[in-house]
Amino acid sequence: MKYILLMSSTQAGVTGYHTWTQSDRDKHMQTLRTVIEELKGTGEFVATEGLAQPKDAKVVRGEKNGLPVTDGIFPESKEFLLGYWILDVATAERAYAIAGRISAAPGPGGVPTNMPIEVRQFADRATNAH
């Protein structure tokens, strides 16, 4: 079963990350790399990507003439996707356990960030509209 683990934060959260020390960032990223290596070892890893900062985000709508209308202004409260992991795991509990590992990655001073990770299964092919 394929699951996606979504890491989201607001612009304020992203700004906060930039105040971490280099050493704290290194430890955080090293933990995330270790998790990925383990998942590659177990065959559960499908894909991971990090997204550019919210300031590079645009919202696009099609207009009547089919041309794109872009806007880059978002409410302060908007959650932005920062990155994701796609897993192929046997159970939902296994997906939650991996999300817990990611959530526990160290933050400033080595204290786990315990940041929430949203976990969703991919739509079944039969009901997948796209």
Next chain:
Amino acid sequence: MKYMLMMNTMRAEAGVPTWPRADLQAHIAYMHNLNRELRQSGELVSAEGLSFPDRARLVQAGRDGAPITDGIFPESKEFLAGFWIVDVESPERAYAIAARASAAPGAGGAPLNMQIEVRPVMGGPPPEML
């Protein structure tokens, strides 16, 4: 350049649309056609639809590292409904593709003109975060 096109939805709008079957089929056919074009132009990296928000869980690591799951979200939360990752020459091309997706037909065949968030994909954490 890789871009992620995100189709977000509020909980109230989530679920199988109550559109007539023919309208739903026209919508799906439109999206299939868009994906086929992007595959042929070599621009489609991946496209996935996610399960509905009622199956989403928020996972946080507890003190002992064990996952704590929760399925309660604020009413205002936007859920990712599906996404495309495209590999294109310019941001303008990514916006044009997003506008195509935005203009997918809804009930009665009228374009939905839904909002699509477009962000560059980093392939890893942004360099300034390392």
